[in-house]
Amino acid sequence: MRRSRARNAAAVALAAALTAVTAGCGGGTTTDSEGSNDKPKELTYWASNQGTSVAHDKKVLAPELKRFEKKTGIKVKLEVIPWSSLLDRILAATSSGQGPDVLNIGNTWSASLQATGALLPWDDEHMAKVGGAERFTPSALAAAGAPDKDPAALPIYSLAYGLYYNKKMFKDAGIDGPPETWDELVKDGKKLTGDGKHGIALEGGDPVENSHHAFILGKQHGADFFDASGKPTFDSPGAVDAVKQYVDLLAADKIAAPGNAEFAKRESVRDFAKGKAGMLLWQAAGTALQSNGMKSDEYGVAPIPVQNPGSGEKGTRSMVAGINLAVFKNTDNIDGAMKFAKFMTSDEEQRTLNAAYGSIPPVKAAQSDKAFDTPDLKVLREVLTTSSAPLPQVKDESKFETLVGNATKDLFADAAAGRKVTTESVAKELSAAQQQMRK
């Protein structure tokens, strides 16, 4: 009797607390209206970590934000968020409705975040406020949301993968120039391997890097990881070939050091910069290499090899990598946010910021600057405009990066532990990854 009464009381209390707690649970403002102008003098901006460190980013952005404030009278509160927590923070902001006004997103997340409905769509009217969609390179804009929808963000920094090679090591090994096909790359890699050095450095423990390379190689094998309707096709023969080929650089060809299988903290950049490996597949690695002590005349950049010389889909040499700028739908300073987007995508800011970060401006008019005429950026720009494809812009893209990237990581681990990596084992890993996709 005594017990049950206490229990009833507890139940009542709990229920009451629950009502209190869940009543407001619609996630902040539940209205679907597009922002307000409640705080016209203030903006919160979440920047991604583009520079060598968070402190570097702040140093780059602070004077620009000052200029914006001078121009418009709007004070921008900047927070640079490390990549390790950026997506979690965005998700939390999305589910609660309390987030920044403007934020940077990795462009591969565009479609996934678009599906949450938290980002302001850039329809024609909004686009006109920043000068129109024509100002941006089409490939960059293609990586800003699902193809059948208005872009969810504006591209601000573009990047592409390139093949970085150590000029001196190539010369010493008697190799004339960078490889153009994967067969050549493996052949060159074998020449470079030995004496504690290796042909290529891979970031095998990093799921995101792995998934990017799986995608690029997949394109070259004629495989997409999603079909037209957005359903995953992770274990198609082409995809299996792609992943196997990438893992085989370490497993069968042995031109990458076994230790690469656990690299996830930019160790491959370090090993390449220190001359422990002759080649590296990376996006705009310039600043990273220099901060590791490699001079810019010591390395060359070439497009990533293809299977056979050719063109079209199979000539894909990179994904469209980069960063997009998005406006949070429930911003309380929509006009200011638009102004800020216009400012950040202006020709002048594009030049300054992209030059500072070693990336390529996705704004066409800004590309014609000397800062982007360095040998390596020229190559990457060429790749970006002619032979790169955006990652699948489907809402499950982030799952693809996680699942396929992890499957590849596990395969690397197998290979490094001396286990054989066969077509069957790759297919098995990939179909297991695919089945993790529930719907």
Add this chain to the structure above:
Amino acid sequence: MTTLSPPPGTSRPDREAGPSHSGPPLPRRRRILPDRLRRAGLPYLLLLPALVLEILIHLGPMAVGVTMSFKELTQQYIRDWSAAPWTGTDNFRIAVDVNAPVGEALLHSFFVTCAFTVLAVSLAWLLGVTAAILMQESFRGRGVLRALFLTPYALPVYTAVITWSFLLQRDGGMVNHVIHDQLGLTDSEPFWLIGDNSFAALVVVAVWRTWPFAFLILMAALQNIPKELYEAAHVDGAGMRQQIRRITLPSLRPVNQVLVLVLFLWTFNDFNVPYILFGKSAPEAADLISIHIYQASFVTWDFGSGSAMSVLLLLFLLLVTGGYLLVTGAGRKRDV
């Protein structure tokens, strides 16, 4: 917040003990208020802050979490939860369907966690009890040694685990330097942060961090055993080993009961160690359930499914703890 009702029980005795809510009772008022009433209200008042916080921060969110587990809470819906469709028990059915990949992966993760917990807890306990017994007698340097042993536990978990991830690197780590370069125990340098060895690495790091806790508690408990018992046993002709078996271990039994349970819960739910050691995607061999659920919710953006898995985990822990307390003798009898 005004809807938050008073703590369990308050609503009832309120009638009899209402006045005492008006503030801390002063000695003067003792005679005015019948003692019986004041004593009935005061405990609830004392419990109130703790209760409000527990309901607000622990129980409330937990209940929301349980609610989430019955919803299809994928990225389309996280912005507006109320719009997320109810899925009944779908999330649970998928989580426990061990023939399908999601359930299979969860089961695998569950087994890994069980093995990890059993190993880590028993090793931590074993080291703790060994060190505590060996250091029961005072000897030169005991204080220093005790401080040293306790330090790993005192370190903030992130600094401890970051250091371990530095030691366990394959190419530049100290562990491989010692066992491969210096001792020549292995033909090639093993991996510790990926592949099958990652399980061993996880156990070692967890034990390194938790055994000092066992050591501390057991050391405290040993101080409570009167020396007379040992002296008496000695006179009876019992050797060191017998004294440990006959006196030390039985005396530690009530402590062990609590200690093992606490270690079990902390280890089983441990998120920090695997997260800092392996990052967001743990290797299969070390795919602890907390990381697995984190991945199911945050990385693949399926919060309904992640919550369902958490609820299952919670049920399991409640079951185990309940069973454990029943078997080991009814827990703490505080209701006296």
Add this chain to the structure above:
Amino acid sequence: MSEATATATADGTADGGTGGTAGDGTAGGTSRKPGGHLAGRASGAGGRKGPGRVSPTAPPRSFIWTRRVVLTLLTIFAATPLLVMVSSSLKPLQDVSDRFRWIPSSLTISPYVDIWSTVPLADYFLNSLIVAGAATGCSVVIATFAAYAVSRYRFRGKRLFTVTILSTQMFPGILFLLPLFLIFVNLGNATGVALYGSRGALIVTYLTFTLPFSIWMLIGYFDSIPRDLDEAALTDGCGPLGALVRVVVPAAVPGIVAVAVYSFMTAWGEVLFASVMTNETTRTLAIGLQGYATQTQVYWNQVMAASLVASVPIVAGFLLLQRYLVTGLTAGAVK
């Protein structure tokens, strides 16, 4: 004064504890009679607390050798990572980013200089200090009240309360990370106080996390304090709260210190909630230390230096208060 009470308390516990054990322990029967006989002699030789122990029970040689070997191994196990942590923080970057080496090519203190500029470590440190300090203070006070109620009063729902409190220890953090976040946001919207991203939200969260274990430990400790003490205070004219503050709390200092240390450590080390609930101005050390792994490389020497900076206060505090911990735990959790 509190010293004396504490000792008396610990002794009281010891007797109570062993009495119970002896009853169901196997050793009970054999030891009881000779025990009484010997106790007299032992206390004559300086009591059981004296460092100079009676020779009859001096450990055999084999035990001493076992002790040496095992403790040496344990020392290596416990100390090696600490040693590497310290030595790596004094090495130049190239020594920590290539093959491991015991002997550094040169010693440098530059990591200790650089850590403050690579990331705003001082700010993070201050944030951690505020959050952990406030959470600890509140936790101790609230836990003391609650534990006192449970320990000294009979009331309806007591059992329910203790069971519920304990069961929260089982909640997987991940289950309520997002809901808790939402609650803070909604509370913030409702009250107009910005909770999300504030230190306040983090303080309340940590405070609640540490409450169950703190309450539970303090119940044990309070139970071990003889009721006669506070009843005497009550008859002297103190109210129940007066008795708590003037008698019980001073007698429970070791237990309270143990609880405070536990709370502080938990708050200082928490990672998951801090990663989602802090922003740049409120970021704590747990998240801030990730800043040394940059987009281009990991500054391992700075990571180790910053880790040491983050660890020193807490390790020092822990070791200094160790004596209290043992006493506190003896009566509290251990009983």
